[in-house]
Amino acid sequence: MPKPGPGLRLIDVAQRAGVSLATASRALSGRDGVSEEVADRVRQVSLEMGYVANPYARTLAGGASSTVGLVVHQVDDPYFSEIAGGVIQLAGEQSLLVQICHSGRDPSQELRQIRSLIAQRVGIIIVAGSGYSDPQVEASSREVLSLYERNGGRLAVIGRHSLSADAVLPDNEAGGFALGEHLIGLGHRNIAIVAGTAALTTVTDRMAGVAAAMRAHGLDPAAMPVLHTDFIREGGRVATEQILRDHPSTTAIIALNDAMAMGVLSALREHDIAVPARMSVVGFDDVSVAADLAPSLTTIRLPMTDMGRMALDLALKPRAARPRRRRTGHQLIVRDSTGPAA
Amino acid sequence: MPKPGPGLRLIDVAQRAGVSLATASRALSGRDGVSEEVADRVRQVSLEMGYVANPYARTLAGGASSTVGLVVHQVDDPYFSEIAGGVIQLAGEQSLLVQICHSGRDPSQELRQIRSLIAQRVGIIIVAGSGYSDPQVEASSREVLSLYERNGGRLAVIGRHSLSADAVLPDNEAGGFALGEHLIGLGHRNIAIVAGTAALTTVTDRMAGVAAAMRAHGLDPAAMPVLHTDFIREGGRVATEQILRDHPSTTAIIALNDAMAMGVLSALREHDIAVPARMSVVGFDDVSVAADLAPSLTTIRLPMTDMGRMALDLALKPRAARPRRRRTGHQLIVRDSTGPAA
DNA sequence: ATGAAAGCGCTAACAT
DNA sequence: ATGTTAGCGCTTTCAT
Numbered sequence: 001m002p003k004p005g006p007g008l009r010l011i012d013v014a015q016r017a018g019v020s021l022a023t024a025s026r027a028l029s030g031r032d033g034v035s036e037e038v039a040d041r042v043r044q045v046s047l048e049m050g051y052v053a054n055p056y057a058r059t060l061a062g063g064a065s066s067t068v069g070l071v072v073h074q075v076d077d078p079y080f081s082e083i084a085g086g087v088i089q090l091a092g093e094q095s096l097l098v099q100i101c102h103s104g105r106d107p108s109q110e111l112r113q114i115r116s117l118i119a120q121r122v123g124i125i126i127v128a129g130s131g132y133s134d135p136q137v138e139a140s141s142r143e144v145l146s147l148y149e150r151n152g153g154r155l156a157v158i159g160r161h162s163l164s165a166d167a168v169l170p171d172n173e174a175g176g177f178a179l180g181e182h183l184i185g186l187g188h189r190n191i192a193i194v195a196g197t198a199a200l201t202t203v204t205d206r207m208a209g210v211a212a213a214m215r216a217h218g219l220d221p222a223a224m225p226v227l228h229t230d231f232i233r234e235g236g237r238v239a240t241e242q243i244l245r246d247h248p249s250t251t252a253i254i255a256l257n258d259a260m261a262m263g264v265l266s267a268l269r270e271h272d273i274a275v276p277a278r279m280s281v282v283g284f285d286d287v288s289v290a291a292d293l294a295p296s297l298t299t300i301r302l303p304m305t306d307m308g309r310m311a312l313d314l315a316l317k318p319r320a321a322r323p324r325r326r327r328t329g330h331q332l333i334v335r336d337s338t339g340p341a342a
Numbered sequence: 343m344p345k346p347g348p349g350l351r352l353i354d355v356a357q358r359a360g361v362s363l364a365t366a367s368r369a370l371s372g373r374d375g376v377s378e379e380v381a382d383r384v385r386q387v388s389l390e391m392g393y394v395a396n397p398y399a400r401t402l403a404g405g406a407s408s409t410v411g412l413v414v415h416q417v418d419d420p421y422f423s424e425i426a427g428g429v430i431q432l433a434g435e436q437s438l439l440v441q442i443c444h445s446g447r448d449p450s451q452e453l454r455q456i457r458s459l460i461a462q463r464v465g466i467i468i469v470a471g472s473g474y475s476d477p478q479v480e481a482s483s484r485e486v487l488s489l490y491e492r493n494g495g496r497l498a499v500i501g502r503h504s505l506s507a508d509a510v511l512p513d514n515e516a517g518g519f520a521l522g523e524h525l526i527g528l529g530h531r532n533i534a535i536v537a538g539t540a541a542l543t544t545v546t547d548r549m550a551g552v553a554a555a556m557r558a559h560g561l562d563p564a565a566m567p568v569l570h571t572d573f574i575r576e577g578g579r580v581a582t583e584q585i586l587r588d589h590p591s592t593t594a595i596i597a598l599n600d601a602m603a604m605g606v607l608s609a610l611r612e613h614d615i616a617v618p619a620r621m622s623v624v625g626f627d628d629v630s631v632a633a634d635l636a637p638s639l640t641t642i643r644l645p646m647t648d649m650g651r652m653a654l655d656l657a658l659k660p661r662a663a664r665p666r667r668r669r670t671g672h673q674l675i676v677r678d679s680t681g682p683a684a
Numbered sequence: 685a686t687g688a689a690a691g692c693g694c695t696a697a698c699a700t
Numbered sequence: 701a702t703g704t705t706a707g708c709g710c711t712t713t714c715a716t
Contacts, residue, residue, distance in 0.1 A: 009693060019702075020702065020704075022695080022703060022705095025695060026695095033701065033702080038702085052458075053461070054463070055398075056693080056694090057693035057695090057708090059398040060398040060692090060707095061693075061694040061695040061707080061708055062696065065398075067462075074427065076420070078423075085416065085418035088443060089444065092443065095458070097459075099409065099439045100430060100441075100442050102431065116439065119394035119397070121397065288418075289604070289631045292604045293634060294637075305418070351709060353710095361686080361687090363688090363711095364686075364687060364711085365685085365687075367710070367711060374685095375685065376686080380686085396710070398710090399692090402710070402711090403691080403692055403709075403711040404692065404710085
């Protein structure tokens with residue numbers, strides 16, 4: 001097992017610069033109590049010698065841990081990989097390291113990962129991904145995280161309102177509303193929703209937005225077919241088969257994320273159903289491939305990369321008296337998968 | 343800045359179990375010098391109390407760091423996010439944490455990240471992504487990494503042969519050959535290559551495979567147009583414009599990765615050029631959306647997720663006398679973007 | 685087989 | 701403004 005490298009120590013730098021250990025420490029961590037002059041010299045020497053602090057010693061001695069823990073459902077899901085990209089980008093700029101782990105959309109696995117991150121004494125934790133509608137389900141995670149915060153850890157979440165932590169909140173409801181309006185405006189009246197499992201708040205929020213749009217136009221949301229399948233591509237395929245069989249008069253399908261929309265398009269293609277001529281399809285997220293599908297996908301753009309950056313940015317600031325909430329904004333991107341109702 | 347958690351310490355466990363600190367340490371790290379009986383009791387107590395070792399203290403005292411550093415070009419590139427997914431997956435199973443960072447296809451940035459990983463004393467480093475054709479360019483990285491290995495660090499690379507470390511090697515040349523054969527078999531004689539920058543070994547290797555296939559069929563590779571643009575989607579668009587303008591007789595385009603192929607398809611669509619009727623297109627990698635493009639993309643499948651797992655697996659084994667090399671294998675996936683030459 | 689004690693490299697009081 | 705020193709929690713000699 002790995003022994004650390006050669007080990008140039010702070011004391012070596014201090015000696016070379018002709019100052020004490022403490023002074024060197026202060027100079028390098030930019031704390032005050034050192035004259036500019038001396039501080040500059042120390043920094044100079046440290047640079048020349050190529051000194052890099054040992055983070056283990058530093059953290060053990062009570063300094064701040066400079067690593068941020070990121071929990072995502074799955075990195076190889078474009079939604080999360082773009083968020084992760086944003087976090088890593090900003091972390092890089094701040095010379096922070098990012099520890100990343102999967103929760104696999106499984107609350108107990110998520111809890112394990114969070115525990116492990118805390119055990120590693122990371123100073124910042126970012127939890128990305130939908131929360132769970134049933135408060136019971138994430139109760140343990142919430143408890144562990146709030147203890148973590150009380151102990152001085154910084155926490156930011158992306159896409160969950162239930163946690164009383166700094167949060168980046170995607171415009172799920174407003175986006176759903178925009179999608180509904182878009183289709184209604186095109187004359188669609190028989191709209192079906194391809195939703196992920198109702199256990200996810202992301203799903204319920206987006207649905208609520210769509211329902212609101214329908215009500216706003218005098219339509220009855222309750223009459224609208226809602227298919228709850230897995231919140232992934234395959235779920236979109238399955239749901240589409242059901243729609244085709246059970247709701248043949250449908251002229252537009254709202255998939256609650258782009259992954260599902262891709263499944264929908266693929267099933268429609270197999271059935272030779274023209275999009276948008278016979279069926280309009282919309283997604284949600286605007287992952288980068290959405291523009292390259294055929295037909296290119298009408299969807300709601302969420303600034304995923306920025307969301308990652310925003311979350312880390314929040315966590316980098318000292319804790320506020322009340323949790324901060326940052327809305328992401330959204331944008332309806334109209335492409336070729338939607339058209340007027342037949 | 344974050345103070346560590348409550349801090350249940352090893353000494354607490356030791357006292358509760360009625361043994362010395364040293365014995366407790368030995369028991370928990372599974373070293374010998376403790377009777378089975380005592381060891382069991384300590385482990386029991388530790389479990390009950392929910393003790394988790396402080397990794398900073400442990401590492402500082404000379405133990406092994408249990409985190410693996412992963413360097414990718416860019417996580418929000420599907421090729422890398424799938425690899426990262428594999429690494430994180432296996433790491434999770436082994437209770438290891440993964441620190442991930444971006445090199446942004448920039449050798450100097452890559453060096454910085456590797457240095458930072460080493461400074462963090464990670465026990466394992468995995469470098470994913472193409473190497474550089476000019477040995478000079480990655481000389482510093484190589485040097486730093488080999489020092490790291492000599493100091494006991496474990497290293498595995500994905501997709502670079504130049505480093506004398508354990509390596510997972512994608513079937514770049516064989517894949518290129520398969521692509522060439524496929525198109526030649528369909529009767530194409532005017533084939534153009536949309537390549538990334540020649541500075542990347544991935545690009546040169548894949549090209550070599552294509553060239554070999556042409557020679558094998560009595561065609562002259564030198565006559566084949568090769569467009570060197572950025573190894574990303576946009577590069578594919580740019581190159582396609584050039585082909586359309588300068589090589590109008592082209593009937594098939596080989597893009598050296600799927601991202602570029604997507605750019606090619608998109609440019610072709612804008613020009614209303616039917617695929618595959620007037621132009622066949624192939625990619626390389628088989629990222630998960632390749633099947634969802636329209637037309638769905640003929641490409642070479644590389645097992646990205648497994649590649650991530652394999653790399654970590656190699657690194658987890660003790661160092662061998664000579665570097666191990668693991669080929670990935672590949673598979674030609676024929677879909678709808680290729681057809682007979684007009 | 686077990687315990688006592690000496691660090692690992694750093695930060696943070698506490699002096700001066 | 702600078703230096704001295706006591707830990708941080710653990711692993712690892714060295715005793716026993």
